[in-house]
Amino acid sequence: MDTTAAIELRGVTKRFATEGPEPYTALRDLDLEVGPGEFCAxxxxxxxxxxxxxTLVAGLETPSEGTVRVHGKPVSGITPEVGFMFQTDAILPWKTVLDNVSAGPRFRGVGKREAFADARDWIRRVGLSGFEDRYPHQLSGGMRKRVALAQNLINEPRVILMDEPFSALDVQTRSKMSTELLALWDLTRPAVVFVTHDLEEAIALADTVVVLTAGPAATIKARFRIDLPRPRVVQEIRFDPRFVDLYQQIWEALRAEVDLAYSQITATPGQEDA
Known part of the structure:
Protein backbone atom coordinates (compact mmCIF):
# COMPACT_ATOMS: atom_id res chain seq x y z
CA MET A 1 0.00 0.00 0.00
CA ASP A 2 1.37 3.41 -1.05
CA THR A 3 1.69 5.64 2.04
CA THR A 4 3.10 8.65 0.17
CA ALA A 5 1.04 11.77 0.80
CA ALA A 6 -1.04 12.89 -2.15
CA ILE A 7 -0.33 16.52 -1.22
CA GLU A 8 2.41 17.78 1.06
CA LEU A 9 3.32 21.36 1.94
CA ARG A 10 6.24 21.84 4.34
CA GLY A 11 7.29 25.17 5.83
CA VAL A 12 5.54 27.05 3.03
CA THR A 13 5.67 30.83 3.02
CA LYS A 14 4.24 32.85 0.16
CA ARG A 15 4.95 36.56 -0.36
CA PHE A 16 3.55 38.86 -3.03
CA ALA A 17 5.14 42.06 -4.27
CA THR A 18 3.27 45.25 -3.40
CA GLU A 19 3.55 48.92 -4.36
CA GLY A 20 5.06 49.62 -0.95
CA PRO A 21 8.56 48.80 0.31
CA GLU A 22 7.51 45.52 1.94
CA PRO A 23 5.97 42.46 0.26
CA TYR A 24 2.66 41.06 1.46
CA THR A 25 3.00 37.71 3.25
CA ALA A 26 -0.09 35.64 2.49
CA LEU A 27 1.06 32.40 4.13
CA ARG A 28 3.83 31.72 6.64
CA ASP A 29 5.39 28.41 7.68
CA LEU A 30 2.37 26.35 6.59
CA ASP A 31 2.46 22.56 6.91
CA LEU A 32 -0.33 20.58 5.26
CA GLU A 33 -0.58 16.91 4.35
CA VAL A 34 -3.46 15.23 2.52
CA GLY A 35 -3.44 11.46 2.09
CA PRO A 36 -4.43 9.51 -1.04
CA GLY A 37 -8.22 9.45 -1.33
CA GLU A 38 -8.66 11.96 1.50
CA PHE A 39 -11.25 14.73 1.25
CA CYS A 40 -9.83 17.78 3.03
CA ALA A 41 -11.81 20.99 3.50
CA THR A 55 -2.58 27.72 -6.53
CA LEU A 56 0.64 26.52 -4.90
CA VAL A 57 -0.48 22.89 -5.11
CA ALA A 58 -1.61 23.38 -8.72
CA GLY A 59 1.74 24.85 -9.69
CA LEU A 60 0.19 28.18 -10.69
CA GLU A 61 2.32 29.89 -8.03
CA THR A 62 5.65 28.97 -6.47
CA PRO A 63 6.38 29.23 -2.74
CA SER A 64 8.72 31.94 -1.49
CA GLU A 65 10.02 29.42 1.05
CA GLY A 66 9.33 25.76 1.74
CA THR A 67 8.37 22.84 -0.48
CA VAL A 68 5.21 21.63 -2.20
CA ARG A 69 4.93 18.01 -3.35
CA VAL A 70 2.21 16.05 -5.13
CA HIS A 71 2.53 12.28 -4.72
CA GLY A 72 6.10 12.73 -3.53
CA LYS A 73 7.27 14.82 -6.48
CA PRO A 74 8.19 18.49 -6.09
CA VAL A 75 5.74 20.81 -7.86
CA SER A 76 7.70 22.78 -10.45
CA GLY A 77 4.88 23.71 -12.82
CA ILE A 78 1.33 22.80 -13.73
CA THR A 79 0.82 19.14 -12.85
CA PRO A 80 -1.25 17.11 -15.35
CA GLU A 81 -2.68 14.80 -12.66
CA VAL A 82 -4.23 17.72 -10.76
CA GLY A 83 -7.73 18.98 -11.59
CA PHE A 84 -8.93 22.45 -10.57
CA MET A 85 -12.51 23.69 -10.16
CA PHE A 86 -12.76 27.45 -9.79
CA GLN A 87 -15.46 29.66 -8.29
CA THR A 88 -16.47 30.82 -11.74
CA ASP A 89 -17.21 28.43 -14.59
CA ALA A 90 -14.14 27.43 -16.58
CA ILE A 91 -16.17 25.82 -19.35
CA LEU A 92 -15.80 27.24 -22.87
CA PRO A 93 -18.92 29.20 -23.89
CA TRP A 94 -18.51 28.51 -27.62
CA LYS A 95 -18.40 24.72 -27.17
CA THR A 96 -21.21 22.28 -26.50
CA VAL A 97 -21.41 20.18 -23.35
CA LEU A 98 -19.99 17.21 -25.25
CA ASP A 99 -17.10 19.23 -26.66
CA ASN A 100 -16.32 20.76 -23.25
CA VAL A 101 -16.24 17.43 -21.44
CA SER A 102 -14.22 15.69 -24.17
CA ALA A 103 -11.69 18.53 -24.48
CA GLY A 104 -9.29 17.13 -21.86
CA PRO A 105 -8.90 13.65 -23.36
CA ARG A 106 -8.63 15.09 -26.88
CA PHE A 107 -5.91 17.50 -25.70
CA ARG A 108 -3.99 14.50 -24.35
CA GLY A 109 -4.17 12.77 -27.73
CA VAL A 110 -7.19 10.49 -27.28
CA GLY A 111 -9.05 9.89 -30.55
CA LYS A 112 -12.29 11.75 -31.18
CA ARG A 113 -14.51 8.65 -31.10
CA GLU A 114 -13.06 7.38 -27.81
CA ALA A 115 -13.06 10.84 -26.24
CA PHE A 116 -16.71 11.38 -27.17
CA ALA A 117 -17.67 7.95 -25.82
CA ASP A 118 -15.95 8.67 -22.50
CA ALA A 119 -17.50 12.15 -22.40
CA ARG A 120 -21.00 10.77 -22.94
CA ASP A 121 -20.43 8.33 -20.08
CA TRP A 122 -19.40 11.12 -17.70
CA ILE A 123 -22.23 13.36 -18.90
CA ARG A 124 -24.57 10.52 -17.96
CA ARG A 125 -22.92 10.13 -14.55
CA VAL A 126 -23.44 13.80 -13.72
CA GLY A 127 -27.09 13.61 -14.78
CA LEU A 128 -26.94 15.55 -18.05
CA SER A 129 -27.85 12.90 -20.62
CA GLY A 130 -29.78 14.59 -23.39
CA PHE A 131 -27.90 17.88 -23.00
CA GLU A 132 -24.80 16.90 -24.97
CA ASP A 133 -25.50 19.44 -27.74
CA ARG A 134 -26.42 22.36 -25.47
CA TYR A 135 -24.17 25.37 -25.01
CA PRO A 136 -23.29 26.78 -21.56
CA HIS A 137 -25.64 29.77 -21.92
CA GLN A 138 -28.52 27.28 -22.33
CA LEU A 139 -27.80 25.64 -18.95
CA SER A 140 -28.67 26.58 -15.37
CA GLY A 141 -25.95 27.34 -12.86
CA GLY A 142 -26.20 23.87 -11.34
CA MET A 143 -26.00 22.23 -14.76
CA ARG A 144 -22.87 24.19 -15.62
CA LYS A 145 -21.30 22.96 -12.38
CA ARG A 146 -22.12 19.40 -13.43
CA VAL A 147 -20.35 20.02 -16.72
CA ALA A 148 -17.32 21.33 -14.82
CA LEU A 149 -17.31 18.23 -12.62
CA ALA A 150 -17.45 15.91 -15.63
CA GLN A 151 -14.76 18.01 -17.31
CA ASN A 152 -12.44 17.37 -14.35
CA LEU A 153 -13.31 13.76 -13.54
CA ILE A 154 -13.02 12.46 -17.10
CA ASN A 155 -9.28 13.10 -16.85
CA GLU A 156 -9.09 10.76 -13.81
CA PRO A 157 -7.04 13.21 -11.73
CA ARG A 158 -5.34 11.87 -8.63
CA VAL A 159 -5.85 15.26 -6.97
CA ILE A 160 -8.76 17.69 -7.31
CA LEU A 161 -8.58 21.27 -6.03
CA MET A 162 -11.89 23.06 -5.53
CA ASP A 163 -12.10 26.77 -4.80
CA GLU A 164 -15.64 27.45 -3.50
CA PRO A 165 -17.10 25.79 -6.59
CA PHE A 166 -20.74 25.97 -5.43
CA SER A 167 -20.75 29.41 -3.79
CA ALA A 168 -22.79 31.05 -6.56
CA LEU A 169 -25.62 28.49 -6.35
CA ASP A 170 -28.81 28.79 -4.31
CA VAL A 171 -28.92 26.88 -1.02
CA GLN A 172 -31.01 23.95 -2.27
CA THR A 173 -28.97 23.45 -5.45
CA ARG A 174 -25.75 23.79 -3.48
CA SER A 175 -26.72 21.00 -1.07
CA LYS A 176 -27.78 18.74 -3.91
CA MET A 177 -24.56 19.39 -5.83
CA SER A 178 -22.54 18.60 -2.70
CA THR A 179 -24.23 15.21 -2.36
CA GLU A 180 -23.66 14.50 -6.05
CA LEU A 181 -20.01 15.52 -5.67
CA LEU A 182 -19.54 12.95 -2.90
CA ALA A 183 -21.10 10.20 -5.03
CA LEU A 184 -18.85 11.05 -7.99
CA TRP A 185 -15.76 11.39 -5.79
CA ASP A 186 -16.45 7.92 -4.39
CA LEU A 187 -16.11 6.39 -7.88
CA THR A 188 -12.36 7.07 -8.14
CA ARG A 189 -11.46 8.55 -4.71
CA PRO A 190 -8.95 11.24 -5.72
CA ALA A 191 -7.44 13.38 -2.98
CA VAL A 192 -9.48 16.59 -2.67
CA VAL A 193 -8.72 19.98 -1.18
CA PHE A 194 -12.00 21.92 -0.98
CA VAL A 195 -11.88 25.59 -0.02
CA THR A 196 -15.07 27.06 1.43
CA HIS A 197 -16.35 29.82 3.70
CA ASP A 198 -19.27 27.59 4.70
CA LEU A 199 -18.41 25.55 7.80
CA GLU A 200 -21.49 23.33 7.44
CA GLU A 201 -20.48 22.50 3.86
CA ALA A 202 -16.94 21.67 5.00
CA ILE A 203 -18.08 19.26 7.72
CA ALA A 204 -20.70 17.59 5.52
CA LEU A 205 -18.18 16.82 2.77
CA ALA A 206 -14.82 16.22 4.36
CA ASP A 207 -12.72 13.61 6.13
CA THR A 208 -10.60 16.42 7.60
CA VAL A 209 -11.33 20.09 8.20
CA VAL A 210 -8.34 22.46 8.42
CA VAL A 211 -8.76 25.91 10.01
CA LEU A 212 -6.44 28.70 8.86
CA THR A 213 -5.60 31.74 10.97
CA ALA A 214 -6.47 35.26 9.87
CA GLY A 215 -4.09 36.87 7.41
CA PRO A 216 -1.64 38.27 6.73
CA ALA A 217 0.94 35.52 7.36
CA ALA A 218 -1.77 32.91 7.79
CA THR A 219 -0.95 29.39 8.89
CA ILE A 220 -2.82 26.34 10.13
CA LYS A 221 -4.48 26.81 13.51
CA ALA A 222 -6.19 23.44 13.93
CA ARG A 223 -7.14 20.19 12.19
CA PHE A 224 -10.28 18.20 12.89
CA ARG A 225 -11.01 14.62 11.88
CA ILE A 226 -14.61 14.28 10.67
CA ASP A 227 -15.77 10.87 11.88
CA LEU A 228 -19.24 10.97 10.33
CA PRO A 229 -20.24 7.78 8.47
CA ARG A 230 -20.14 7.51 4.69
CA PRO A 231 -21.94 7.54 2.33
CA ARG A 232 -23.43 10.89 3.32
CA VAL A 233 -26.46 12.82 2.14
CA VAL A 234 -25.51 16.45 2.73
CA GLN A 235 -29.12 17.55 3.21
CA GLU A 236 -29.54 15.00 6.03
CA ILE A 237 -26.14 14.65 7.71
CA ARG A 238 -26.56 18.11 9.28
CA PHE A 239 -29.17 16.64 11.66
CA ASP A 240 -26.74 14.05 13.05
CA PRO A 241 -25.88 14.89 16.70
CA ARG A 242 -22.20 14.26 15.95
CA PHE A 243 -22.38 16.86 13.17
CA VAL A 244 -23.60 19.43 15.70
CA ASP A 245 -20.77 18.51 18.10
CA LEU A 246 -18.16 18.90 15.37
CA TYR A 247 -19.63 22.20 14.26
CA GLN A 248 -19.38 23.60 17.78
CA GLN A 249 -15.76 22.43 18.18
CA ILE A 250 -14.59 23.81 14.85
CA TRP A 251 -16.50 27.06 15.22
CA GLU A 252 -14.72 27.68 18.52
CA ALA A 253 -11.40 27.53 16.65
CA LEU A 254 -12.66 29.55 13.69
CA ARG A 255 -14.59 32.28 15.51
CA ALA A 256 -11.56 34.10 16.92
CA GLU A 257 -9.95 34.22 13.47
CA VAL A 258 -13.12 35.56 11.86
CA ASP A 259 -13.39 38.23 14.57
CA LEU A 260 -9.73 39.20 14.07
CA ALA A 261 -10.10 39.44 10.29
CA TYR A 262 -13.25 41.55 10.68
CA SER A 263 -11.55 43.91 13.12
CA GLN A 264 -8.69 44.39 10.65
CA ILE A 265 -11.11 45.25 7.85
CA THR A 266 -13.16 47.71 9.95
CA ALA A 267 -10.29 49.35 11.83
CA THR A 268 -9.71 53.03 11.08
CA PRO A 269 -6.22 54.03 9.89
CA GLY A 270 -3.75 54.06 12.74
CA GLN A 271 -5.77 51.74 14.97
CA GLU A 272 -4.30 48.46 13.66
CA ASP A 273 -1.18 48.69 15.82
CA ALA A 274 -2.85 50.28 18.83
Whole structure:
Protein backbone atom coordinates (compact mmCIF):
# COMPACT_ATOMS: atom_id res chain seq x y z
CA MET A 1 0.00 0.00 0.00
CA ASP A 2 1.37 3.41 -1.05
CA THR A 3 1.69 5.64 2.04
CA THR A 4 3.10 8.65 0.17
CA ALA A 5 1.04 11.77 0.80
CA ALA A 6 -1.04 12.89 -2.15
CA ILE A 7 -0.33 16.52 -1.22
CA GLU A 8 2.41 17.78 1.06
CA LEU A 9 3.32 21.36 1.94
CA ARG A 10 6.24 21.84 4.34
CA GLY A 11 7.29 25.17 5.83
CA VAL A 12 5.54 27.05 3.03
CA THR A 13 5.67 30.83 3.02
CA LYS A 14 4.24 32.85 0.16
CA ARG A 15 4.95 36.56 -0.36
CA PHE A 16 3.55 38.86 -3.03
CA ALA A 17 5.14 42.06 -4.27
CA THR A 18 3.27 45.25 -3.40
CA GLU A 19 3.55 48.92 -4.36
CA GLY A 20 5.06 49.62 -0.95
CA PRO A 21 8.56 48.80 0.31
CA GLU A 22 7.51 45.52 1.94
CA PRO A 23 5.97 42.46 0.26
CA TYR A 24 2.66 41.06 1.46
CA THR A 25 3.00 37.71 3.25
CA ALA A 26 -0.09 35.64 2.49
CA LEU A 27 1.06 32.40 4.13
CA ARG A 28 3.83 31.72 6.64
CA ASP A 29 5.39 28.41 7.68
CA LEU A 30 2.37 26.35 6.59
CA ASP A 31 2.46 22.56 6.91
CA LEU A 32 -0.33 20.58 5.26
CA GLU A 33 -0.58 16.91 4.35
CA VAL A 34 -3.46 15.23 2.52
CA GLY A 35 -3.44 11.46 2.09
CA PRO A 36 -4.43 9.51 -1.04
CA GLY A 37 -8.22 9.45 -1.33
CA GLU A 38 -8.66 11.96 1.50
CA PHE A 39 -11.25 14.73 1.25
CA CYS A 40 -9.83 17.78 3.03
CA ALA A 41 -11.81 20.99 3.50
CA UNK A 42 -10.02 24.26 4.27
CA UNK A 43 -11.87 27.03 6.11
CA UNK A 44 -10.80 30.41 7.38
CA UNK A 45 -11.69 34.09 7.26
CA UNK A 46 -11.55 36.16 4.09
CA UNK A 47 -7.98 36.92 3.02
CA UNK A 48 -6.33 34.08 4.91
CA UNK A 49 -4.67 32.47 1.88
CA UNK A 50 -7.06 29.60 1.17
CA UNK A 51 -7.03 30.14 -2.58
CA UNK A 52 -3.27 30.80 -2.54
CA UNK A 53 -2.78 27.37 -1.00
CA UNK A 54 -4.61 25.82 -3.94
CA THR A 55 -2.58 27.72 -6.53
CA LEU A 56 0.64 26.52 -4.90
CA VAL A 57 -0.48 22.89 -5.11
CA ALA A 58 -1.61 23.38 -8.72
CA GLY A 59 1.74 24.85 -9.69
CA LEU A 60 0.19 28.18 -10.69
CA GLU A 61 2.32 29.89 -8.03
CA THR A 62 5.65 28.97 -6.47
CA PRO A 63 6.38 29.23 -2.74
CA SER A 64 8.72 31.94 -1.49
CA GLU A 65 10.02 29.42 1.05
CA GLY A 66 9.33 25.76 1.74
CA THR A 67 8.37 22.84 -0.48
CA VAL A 68 5.21 21.63 -2.20
CA ARG A 69 4.93 18.01 -3.35
CA VAL A 70 2.21 16.05 -5.13
CA HIS A 71 2.53 12.28 -4.72
CA GLY A 72 6.10 12.73 -3.53
CA LYS A 73 7.27 14.82 -6.48
CA PRO A 74 8.19 18.49 -6.09
CA VAL A 75 5.74 20.81 -7.86
CA SER A 76 7.70 22.78 -10.45
CA GLY A 77 4.88 23.71 -12.82
CA ILE A 78 1.33 22.80 -13.73
CA THR A 79 0.82 19.14 -12.85
CA PRO A 80 -1.25 17.11 -15.35
CA GLU A 81 -2.68 14.80 -12.66
CA VAL A 82 -4.23 17.72 -10.76
CA GLY A 83 -7.73 18.98 -11.59
CA PHE A 84 -8.93 22.45 -10.57
CA MET A 85 -12.51 23.69 -10.16
CA PHE A 86 -12.76 27.45 -9.79
CA GLN A 87 -15.46 29.66 -8.29
CA THR A 88 -16.47 30.82 -11.74
CA ASP A 89 -17.21 28.43 -14.59
CA ALA A 90 -14.14 27.43 -16.58
CA ILE A 91 -16.17 25.82 -19.35
CA LEU A 92 -15.80 27.24 -22.87
CA PRO A 93 -18.92 29.20 -23.89
CA TRP A 94 -18.51 28.51 -27.62
CA LYS A 95 -18.40 24.72 -27.17
CA THR A 96 -21.21 22.28 -26.50
CA VAL A 97 -21.41 20.18 -23.35
CA LEU A 98 -19.99 17.21 -25.25
CA ASP A 99 -17.10 19.23 -26.66
CA ASN A 100 -16.32 20.76 -23.25
CA VAL A 101 -16.24 17.43 -21.44
CA SER A 102 -14.22 15.69 -24.17
CA ALA A 103 -11.69 18.53 -24.48
CA GLY A 104 -9.29 17.13 -21.86
CA PRO A 105 -8.90 13.65 -23.36
CA ARG A 106 -8.63 15.09 -26.88
CA PHE A 107 -5.91 17.50 -25.70
CA ARG A 108 -3.99 14.50 -24.35
CA GLY A 109 -4.17 12.77 -27.73
CA VAL A 110 -7.19 10.49 -27.28
CA GLY A 111 -9.05 9.89 -30.55
CA LYS A 112 -12.29 11.75 -31.18
CA ARG A 113 -14.51 8.65 -31.10
CA GLU A 114 -13.06 7.38 -27.81
CA ALA A 115 -13.06 10.84 -26.24
CA PHE A 116 -16.71 11.38 -27.17
CA ALA A 117 -17.67 7.95 -25.82
CA ASP A 118 -15.95 8.67 -22.50
CA ALA A 119 -17.50 12.15 -22.40
CA ARG A 120 -21.00 10.77 -22.94
CA ASP A 121 -20.43 8.33 -20.08
CA TRP A 122 -19.40 11.12 -17.70
CA ILE A 123 -22.23 13.36 -18.90
CA ARG A 124 -24.57 10.52 -17.96
CA ARG A 125 -22.92 10.13 -14.55
CA VAL A 126 -23.44 13.80 -13.72
CA GLY A 127 -27.09 13.61 -14.78
CA LEU A 128 -26.94 15.55 -18.05
CA SER A 129 -27.85 12.90 -20.62
CA GLY A 130 -29.78 14.59 -23.39
CA PHE A 131 -27.90 17.88 -23.00
CA GLU A 132 -24.80 16.90 -24.97
CA ASP A 133 -25.50 19.44 -27.74
CA ARG A 134 -26.42 22.36 -25.47
CA TYR A 135 -24.17 25.37 -25.01
CA PRO A 136 -23.29 26.78 -21.56
CA HIS A 137 -25.64 29.77 -21.92
CA GLN A 138 -28.52 27.28 -22.33
CA LEU A 139 -27.80 25.64 -18.95
CA SER A 140 -28.67 26.58 -15.37
CA GLY A 141 -25.95 27.34 -12.86
CA GLY A 142 -26.20 23.87 -11.34
CA MET A 143 -26.00 22.23 -14.76
CA ARG A 144 -22.87 24.19 -15.62
CA LYS A 145 -21.30 22.96 -12.38
CA ARG A 146 -22.12 19.40 -13.43
CA VAL A 147 -20.35 20.02 -16.72
CA ALA A 148 -17.32 21.33 -14.82
CA LEU A 149 -17.31 18.23 -12.62
CA ALA A 150 -17.45 15.91 -15.63
CA GLN A 151 -14.76 18.01 -17.31
CA ASN A 152 -12.44 17.37 -14.35
CA LEU A 153 -13.31 13.76 -13.54
CA ILE A 154 -13.02 12.46 -17.10
CA ASN A 155 -9.28 13.10 -16.85
CA GLU A 156 -9.09 10.76 -13.81
CA PRO A 157 -7.04 13.21 -11.73
CA ARG A 158 -5.34 11.87 -8.63
CA VAL A 159 -5.85 15.26 -6.97
CA ILE A 160 -8.76 17.69 -7.31
CA LEU A 161 -8.58 21.27 -6.03
CA MET A 162 -11.89 23.06 -5.53
CA ASP A 163 -12.10 26.77 -4.80
CA GLU A 164 -15.64 27.45 -3.50
CA PRO A 165 -17.10 25.79 -6.59
CA PHE A 166 -20.74 25.97 -5.43
CA SER A 167 -20.75 29.41 -3.79
CA ALA A 168 -22.79 31.05 -6.56
CA LEU A 169 -25.62 28.49 -6.35
CA ASP A 170 -28.81 28.79 -4.31
CA VAL A 171 -28.92 26.88 -1.02
CA GLN A 172 -31.01 23.95 -2.27
CA THR A 173 -28.97 23.45 -5.45
CA ARG A 174 -25.75 23.79 -3.48
CA SER A 175 -26.72 21.00 -1.07
CA LYS A 176 -27.78 18.74 -3.91
CA MET A 177 -24.56 19.39 -5.83
CA SER A 178 -22.54 18.60 -2.70
CA THR A 179 -24.23 15.21 -2.36
CA GLU A 180 -23.66 14.50 -6.05
CA LEU A 181 -20.01 15.52 -5.67
CA LEU A 182 -19.54 12.95 -2.90
CA ALA A 183 -21.10 10.20 -5.03
CA LEU A 184 -18.85 11.05 -7.99
CA TRP A 185 -15.76 11.39 -5.79
CA ASP A 186 -16.45 7.92 -4.39
CA LEU A 187 -16.11 6.39 -7.88
CA THR A 188 -12.36 7.07 -8.14
CA ARG A 189 -11.46 8.55 -4.71
CA PRO A 190 -8.95 11.24 -5.72
CA ALA A 191 -7.44 13.38 -2.98
CA VAL A 192 -9.48 16.59 -2.67
CA VAL A 193 -8.72 19.98 -1.18
CA PHE A 194 -12.00 21.92 -0.98
CA VAL A 195 -11.88 25.59 -0.02
CA THR A 196 -15.07 27.06 1.43
CA HIS A 197 -16.35 29.82 3.70
CA ASP A 198 -19.27 27.59 4.70
CA LEU A 199 -18.41 25.55 7.80
CA GLU A 200 -21.49 23.33 7.44
CA GLU A 201 -20.48 22.50 3.86
CA ALA A 202 -16.94 21.67 5.00
CA ILE A 203 -18.08 19.26 7.72
CA ALA A 204 -20.70 17.59 5.52
CA LEU A 205 -18.18 16.82 2.77
CA ALA A 206 -14.82 16.22 4.36
CA ASP A 207 -12.72 13.61 6.13
CA THR A 208 -10.60 16.42 7.60
CA VAL A 209 -11.33 20.09 8.20
CA VAL A 210 -8.34 22.46 8.42
CA VAL A 211 -8.76 25.91 10.01
CA LEU A 212 -6.44 28.70 8.86
CA THR A 213 -5.60 31.74 10.97
CA ALA A 214 -6.47 35.26 9.87
CA GLY A 215 -4.09 36.87 7.41
CA PRO A 216 -1.64 38.27 6.73
CA ALA A 217 0.94 35.52 7.36
CA ALA A 218 -1.77 32.91 7.79
CA THR A 219 -0.95 29.39 8.89
CA ILE A 220 -2.82 26.34 10.13
CA LYS A 221 -4.48 26.81 13.51
CA ALA A 222 -6.19 23.44 13.93
CA ARG A 223 -7.14 20.19 12.19
CA PHE A 224 -10.28 18.20 12.89
CA ARG A 225 -11.01 14.62 11.88
CA ILE A 226 -14.61 14.28 10.67
CA ASP A 227 -15.77 10.87 11.88
CA LEU A 228 -19.24 10.97 10.33
CA PRO A 229 -20.24 7.78 8.47
CA ARG A 230 -20.14 7.51 4.69
CA PRO A 231 -21.94 7.54 2.33
CA ARG A 232 -23.43 10.89 3.32
CA VAL A 233 -26.46 12.82 2.14
CA VAL A 234 -25.51 16.45 2.73
CA GLN A 235 -29.12 17.55 3.21
CA GLU A 236 -29.54 15.00 6.03
CA ILE A 237 -26.14 14.65 7.71
CA ARG A 238 -26.56 18.11 9.28
CA PHE A 239 -29.17 16.64 11.66
CA ASP A 240 -26.74 14.05 13.05
CA PRO A 241 -25.88 14.89 16.70
CA ARG A 242 -22.20 14.26 15.95
CA PHE A 243 -22.38 16.86 13.17
CA VAL A 244 -23.60 19.43 15.70
CA ASP A 245 -20.77 18.51 18.10
CA LEU A 246 -18.16 18.90 15.37
CA TYR A 247 -19.63 22.20 14.26
CA GLN A 248 -19.38 23.60 17.78
CA GLN A 249 -15.76 22.43 18.18
CA ILE A 250 -14.59 23.81 14.85
CA TRP A 251 -16.50 27.06 15.22
CA GLU A 252 -14.72 27.68 18.52
CA ALA A 253 -11.40 27.53 16.65
CA LEU A 254 -12.66 29.55 13.69
CA ARG A 255 -14.59 32.28 15.51
CA ALA A 256 -11.56 34.10 16.92
CA GLU A 257 -9.95 34.22 13.47
CA VAL A 258 -13.12 35.56 11.86
CA ASP A 259 -13.39 38.23 14.57
CA LEU A 260 -9.73 39.20 14.07
CA ALA A 261 -10.10 39.44 10.29
CA TYR A 262 -13.25 41.55 10.68
CA SER A 263 -11.55 43.91 13.12
CA GLN A 264 -8.69 44.39 10.65
CA ILE A 265 -11.11 45.25 7.85
CA THR A 266 -13.16 47.71 9.95
CA ALA A 267 -10.29 49.35 11.83
CA THR A 268 -9.71 53.03 11.08
CA PRO A 269 -6.22 54.03 9.89
CA GLY A 270 -3.75 54.06 12.74
CA GLN A 271 -5.77 51.74 14.97
CA GLU A 272 -4.30 48.46 13.66
CA ASP A 273 -1.18 48.69 15.82
CA ALA A 274 -2.85 50.28 18.83
Missing amino acids: VVGPTGCGKSTTL
